Amino acid sequence: MQNVTLIISLVLMLAVGLVFFRAVRAVDSDTPLTDVETKRSRLIWGMMIVGVIVTLGSLRDWPHAIPTSGDIVQVNATGGLWYWEIDTTEVPLGKTVVFNLTTTDVNHGFGVVDEEGTLLLQTQAMPGYTNKVKYVFDKPGEYRVICMEFCGIGHHAMVNEFEVLAELEG
Amino acid sequence: MSDTVSKQAVIEPHATAVKLTMLISGAVFALMMLIGVIMRASQGGLIDMNPAFFYQLLTVHGTGMVGTAGFSGAGIMWYFLGRHVPLSKNMYYAFMVLFLLGVVCILSSTMIGGFGGMWTFLFPLPAAQAGAAWPVWAAATFMLGYVLIGVGFLLYYLAVGLALIRKYGGLGRALGWHIVFGRAEADDAPPPTVIAAAAVTVFNTLGTVVGAAVLIASLINLYQPGFEVDALLAKNMTYFFGHVFINAALYMAVIAVYELLPEYTGRPWKSSKPFILAWSAILLFVLAVYPHHLMQDMVMPAWMIVMGQIVSYLSGVPLLAVTAFSMMVYMYGAKFKWDLASSLLVLGVAGWTIGAVPAIIDGMVVVNKVMHNTQWVPGHFHIYLLVGQVGMSFGFMAWLVKDKTRSSEGLGGLDKVLLTSFAAGSAAFTLMFLVSGALSVPRRWAIHWPEWFVQDRIATVAALVVVLSVLTMLIRYATGLARSNET
Numbered sequence: 001m002q003n004v005t006l007i008i009s010l011v012l013m014l015a016v017g018l019v020f021f022r023a024v025r026a027v028d029s030d031t032p033l034t035d036v037e038t039k040r041s042r043l044i045w046g047m048m049i050v051g052v053i054v055t056l057g058s059l060r061d062w063p064h065a066i067p068t069s070g071d072i073v074q075v076n077a078t079g080g081l082w083y084w085e086i087d088t089t090e091v092p093l094g095k096t097v098v099f100n101l102t103t104t105d106v107n108h109g110f111g112v113v114d115e116e117g118t119l120l121l122q123t124q125a126m127p128g129y130t131n132k133v134k135y136v137f138d139k140p141g142e143y144r145v146i147c148m149e150f151c152g153i154g155h156h157a158m159v160n161e162f163e164v165l166a167e168l169e170g
Numbered sequence: 171m172s173d174t175v176s177k178q179a180v181i182e183p184h185a186t187a188v189k190l191t192m193l194i195s196g197a198v199f200a201l202m203m204l205i206g207v208i209m210r211a212s213q214g215g216l217i218d219m220n221p222a223f224f225y226q227l228l229t230v231h232g233t234g235m236v237g238t239a240g241f242s243g244a245g246i247m248w249y250f251l252g253r254h255v256p257l258s259k260n261m262y263y264a265f266m267v268l269f270l271l272g273v274v275c276i277l278s279s280t281m282i283g284g285f286g287g288m289w290t291f292l293f294p295l296p297a298a299q300a301g302a303a304w305p306v307w308a309a310a311t312f313m314l315g316y317v318l319i320g321v322g323f324l325l326y327y328l329a330v331g332l333a334l335i336r337k338y339g340g341l342g343r344a345l346g347w348h349i350v351f352g353r354a355e356a357d358d359a360p361p362p363t364v365i366a367a368a369a370v371t372v373f374n375t376l377g378t379v380v381g382a383a384v385l386i387a388s389l390i391n392l393y394q395p396g397f398e399v400d401a402l403l404a405k406n407m408t409y410f411f412g413h414v415f416i417n418a419a420l421y422m423a424v425i426a427v428y429e430l431l432p433e434y435t436g437r438p439w440k441s442s443k444p445f446i447l448a449w450s451a452i453l454l455f456v457l458a459v460y461p462h463h464l465m466q467d468m469v470m471p472a473w474m475i476v477m478g479q480i481v482s483y484l485s486g487v488p489l490l491a492v493t494a495f496s497m498m499v500y501m502y503g504a505k506f507k508w509d510l511a512s513s514l515l516v517l518g519v520a521g522w523t524i525g526a527v528p529a530i531i532d533g534m535v536v537v538n539k540v541m542h543n544t545q546w547v548p549g550h551f552h553i554y555l556l557v558g559q560v561g562m563s564f565g566f567m568a569w570l571v572k573d574k575t576r577s578s579e580g581l582g583g584l585d586k587v588l589l590t591s592f593a594a595g596s597a598a599f600t601l602m603f604l605v606s607g608a609l610s611v612p613r614r615w616a617i618h619w620p621e622w623f624v625q626d627r628i629a630t631v632a633a634l635v636v637v638l639s640v641l642t643m644l645i646r647y648a649t650g651l652a653r654s655n656e657t
Contacts, residue, residue: 001540006608009528016490016527020520023498033502040444044491051483054534059476063535064468081298106295107401109466109543111612117621119540119610124467127294127401131468148466148543148612150288152299153222156615 002118066098066132073097075162077145079108079125082154084145086162091137093166098134101125108158109148115141122148137164184252184259185570189651191245191266192567195238196644199560202234203640207633213618214626222303224616225286229312232289233276236416237319239555241269242563243422244326247370249566250363250429251330255337261329268322275315283308288614290412291316293384293404297392310392313385320382327371327378334368344368345453346446359441362428369453370418376457377414380407402469409463417456420522420554423562424493427515430569431497434512435504445496448488455485462533466542475535482533486526494523510585510643511572514565517593521557525550528604543614546607552600556636557593564643571650584646588639595635602629 073095076087080103091097101110103125111122112135120143123133137143140163147158205227212219219227248262279285285308287296296309334344338360345368348354359365384407390397428439461478464470497519506512528550532541541547581589602625611622618626 001537002608002610005531005537005541005546006604009531009604012527012531013524016524017520019498020494020516020523023501024516026498026502027504027506027508029503031503033499036499037444040491040495043495044487047487047491051480055480055483058534058536059479062472063539064472064475066468106298107292107405111543113610117610117619119544121539122466122542124464126405126467126469129402129467129469131466133468146612150225150290150292150295150614152295153225153286153303153616155225156221156612156617 064133066134067096071095074100076100077102077110077125079103079105079110079147079151079158081105081152082147082158084110084147084158084160086145086160089162091143091162091164093137093140093164096134096136098132099123101131101133102129103127106151107149108151111146111148113144113146114139115143119148124149140164140166184248184257184262187259187262187266188245188249189570191248192242192563192570193648193651194270195242195245195563196567196640196647198234198238199242199563200637200640200644202231202238203633203637205231205234207630207637210626210630210633212616214623214630215618215620216627216630219616221616222284222286225288225614226280226284228614228616229286229288230277230280233280234273235555236289236412236419237269237273237276239419239423239559239563240319240323240415243419243559244323246426246563246566247330247363247367247422248326250425251333251367253429254361254364255333257333258329261325265322265326265329268318268325272315272317272319272322275311275318279308279312279315283311285309285312287312290408291385291388292408293388293399293401294391296388297395300392306392310389313389313392316385317382317389320378320385323378324375324382327375330367331371331375334364334371338364341368341372345450346441347450349441350443350446350450356441356443359446362439362441362445363425365441365446365449366421366425366428369449370421373414373453373456374418377411377418381411381415384408384411402467405464405467406460410460413460413463414456416551416555420559421452421456423559423566424519424522426562426566426569427493427497427519430511430515430566431500434506435500436506437500437504439496439500444492448492451484451488455481455488459485459533462538465533465535465538479533479535483530486530489523489526494519507579508581509568509572509579510581510588510646511565511569513581513585513589514561514568514592517589518558518561518565521561521596522554522559525553525555525558525600529554540610541607543612544607545603545611545613547613549600549603549607552603553596556600557596560640561592564640564647567647568643571647571654574650574653584642588643588646591635591639592643595632595639598632599629599636602626602632 078085101123108125110125112120121135123131145160147155211217284304300306300309338344344364346359346365349359384404387399432438459481461474462482465475606625
């Protein structure tokens with residue numbers, strides 16, 4: 001996801017940059033500019049159509065949906081200054097895991113990174129609320145929990161771990 | 171340059187106050203950027219820094235940059251709005267004094283008191299760490315500083331709003347609604363500056379009031395912990411205020427483009443129907459888009475998160491299809507001479523538009539799940555604030571002294587070096603943030619893991635290039651001002 005996001009962003013940024021570059025060069029143009037409002041309308045309609053497609057495509061399956069039945073593993077985690085308390089150190093491979101997040105003090109951000117350091121999921125942890133986020137781990141190994149919301153001088157050190165185990169399957 | 175347009179541009183109301191505003195803004199921008207270089211060097215392991223001190227610096231940097239962007243934007247808007255409506259000089263000085271008093275409070279709180287709760291002061295962190303990481307007075311002084319700045323801005327918008335109502339008979343007419351929703355002819359439309367000023371006045375007044383409310387609640391909570399504030403409500407209010415305020419800084423600065431580019435193209439920027447509709451849309455979008463900051467708060471109503479994604483995307487339409495598109499049309503075939511001012515203004519709009527791309531993409535829920543609060547976020551906001559807002563501000567400053575510098579005709583050799591170093595340095599600096607975001611590097615971490623050092627170190631060098639170019643532009647502006655005073 002992250003690499004695709006980076007590539008798409010850079011391509012689109014470059015495209016917008018090239019349009020500006022052409023506009024700068026066109027300051028000296030002798031050719032009259034025609035159909036300005038038609039071009040503007042096409043641009044607006046084009047953006048609207050792309051927007052509708054992207055919105056429907058990206059939200060059709062609600063990204064925050066939490067399953068309420070089936071084979072679900074619940075993991076409860078609580079953030080505090082500056083620790084993560086997780087009610088298990090082992091999580092099964094290939095099953096839907098629902099993380100229930102809260103905090104005892106300030107806002108924290110529960111982020112899970114794999115052994116390569118790639119962020120897989122996150123949710124905010126807030127005092128007085130329980131946020132839920134689901135994930136299906138497809139690789140066994142050690143996963144780190146880090147803090148994704150600034151919470152004071154120990155923010156960067158708020159790290160914990162859990163293990164995803166294949167033998168816990170089924 | 172068109173004589174017709176340049177003759178209209180000779181009115182300079184409250185020029186001294188605005189020039190001073192821009193001098194202070196330029197100096198603070200440069201200082202905050204220097205702090206940015208130091209922080210990136212620290213993250214890259216090039217220098218050792220105590221994490222507590224890092225977070226104090228980050229708080230100063232964020233608060234200083236956001237506040238100064240607002241301050242410089244306010245200076246630009248006041249200067250040009252004064253060409254169209256009479257404004258109260260005393261109100262502007264009151265705004266400046268309150269703003270600077272607020273700055274003194276914030277600097278005392280962070281650099282003496284050790285407050286490091288970030289510019290977003292997210293409830294209940296200021297109180298939760300009071301007495302531990304920083305004294306209670308430091309947290310209180312920080313929030314008092316914000317309140318002073320907020321009161322200053324409310325006075326500023328009161329003066330603007332009253333002036334607009336007196337001349338146009340209401341904010342709706344100042345927004346041009348009688349043209350698009352009534353029977354008035356397009357010739358009766360207010361100038362673009364008036365329409366922009368009316369929209370910013372409405373949304374930033376609302377933003378500032380909401381910000382003041384959450385600040386006062388946090389202040390009471392600091393001394394009376396029994397006075398509890400709902401954390402989700404406080405978060406909503408804080409991000410509403412923060413989002414609206416920083417957008418106001420950009421939308422006030424773009425007024426310099428509306429007013430100054432016509433001097434170069436010889437074509438006045440017109441308040442066409444698409445322009446008026448675009449600004450009405452901007453007014454709505456700026457107020458409605460803030461839930462895109464809360465996409466990882468799953469307890470938020472789903473419709474608000476969806477609204478955050480949709481409005482985030484829609485916000486790009488008036489920016490690209492009206493502001494950027496119109497600028498390109500006005501420039502087309504205009505055969506104007508480039509100088510530092512016009513180049514920075516065009517670069518500013520380009521930076522703003524280009525920076526909107528990764529911001530809009532981050533505003534999608536599926537992307538936000540893995541990009542939120544990574545360095546992707548400072549990646550996109552540094553593009554539209556550094557290249558966009560700071561670019562337009564320095565463009566305005568270069569225009570203010572354009573007859574008073576050695577390279578007053580066209581784009582001199584030094585100007586080309588400054589432009590290139592500012593643009594290239596900013597591009598490299600922000601690209602490293604985006605790359606780090608894609609590599610899942612969290613934002614706001616004092617200590618970085620060694621595998622992230624490469625981007626941090628490249629960013630440090632790039633940021634240094636930006637700082638040097640900005641410092642030189644600041645010196646150029648200050649010497650230009652000194653020469654104006656001599657003549």
